[in-house]
Amino acid sequence: MYIKLLYKFEQKEKSLRDKEARMKEIDQELQIKEEIENIQNQIEGLKSAISGFINRKREIERDIDESKDQLKGITSLLNGNKLKTSKEVRAAKKTKENLEAKTEELEKNLEFTETAIKEKESQIKELEKETAEQEERLQSIHKERELLGKEIKNETAKLKKEFRKIAKEIPEDIMIRYEKIKDSFPYGAISPIEKGACLNCGAMLPLEVLEELKDSKGEKLIRCxxxxxxxxxPEEIK
Ligand SMILES: [Zn+2]
Incomplete structure (x- = not known):
């Protein structure tokens, strides 16, 4: 009976310990705060890259307009038969060709720049989605932490009270020995028996030990x- 009381108490202690372990895990998980900051920095970096690309895009667009204007001028010169010598015609044709090549090149650059902007914008979208998810996770972790903290506090107080109560029901010599053994096994000093073996280490128990345990009805402290x-x-074992 005494051993049963202590064993049941240890089970409750174990549940409290699991909660404390979860609390430690939560503190680890709170590090996602740093991850979120990291992502936000990435977003900032991408935004400043985009603004650089947008400036570049405007420059290219200006250059294209300029180039097209020049092309118009030279084309009208050529079409209007305003050039006197064939040398002048040749030179104008050459200039026209160069301008066409330049315009083509600029348009390629423009396309590249626009693609880069689009890519960066979609990267930002992805990162913002990730941040939102992480923020949500962070909030739920905070909530869990708060609840768990309260539970641990309450249960710790409850268990202390309960332990004092059991200690009164159990003979002092057993309590003293129990607490001494528990120093070596802070996470539970009592091991149930299953199918004639110690559940903690698996050792088969000698028949006389089993008999003694049965006869003692849990009022004697017998060690593996x-x-x-x-x-x-356990008394359900006959
Ligand atoms: Zn054992």
Whole structure:
């Protein structure tokens, strides 16, 4: 009976410990804050790159207009038969060809610039979506942390009270021995028996130990000879 009380208590302690472990995990997860900042920096970088590309685009557009104007002028010269010598005609034709090549080149540059802007804009969209998701995750982590913190605080106080209560029900000599053994096994000093074996280490227990456990009805502190934990014989086992 005493061992059962202590074992049930340890089960509750374990649930509290799991919550504390989750709390540590949460603190790790809170590092996504840095990730979010990282993404935001990336977005800023992309935005400034876009503004550079937009300036470049305007320059190219101006150059194209200028080039087309010049082309118009030279074409009208050629078409209007205003050139006197064949040398002049040749020179004008050459200039026209050069302007056409230049315009073509500029238009290619313009296309490249526009594509680069579009690509960066879609990268920003992706990153903004990611940030929103991470922000949402961060909020839910904060919520969980707050709840868990409250639960841990309440349960810790409850368990302390409960332990004092059990300690009163259990003979002092057993309590003293139990607490001493628990120093070596802070995460649970009691191991139940399953199919004649210690559940903690798997060692098969000698028949006389099993008999002794059965007879003691959980009022004696008997340890596993292999791992040293206190053995608990659940009463549903006959
Ligand atoms: Zn054992």
């Amino acid at each position: 000879e292999v791992c040293g934990k206190i053995l608990y014989f």
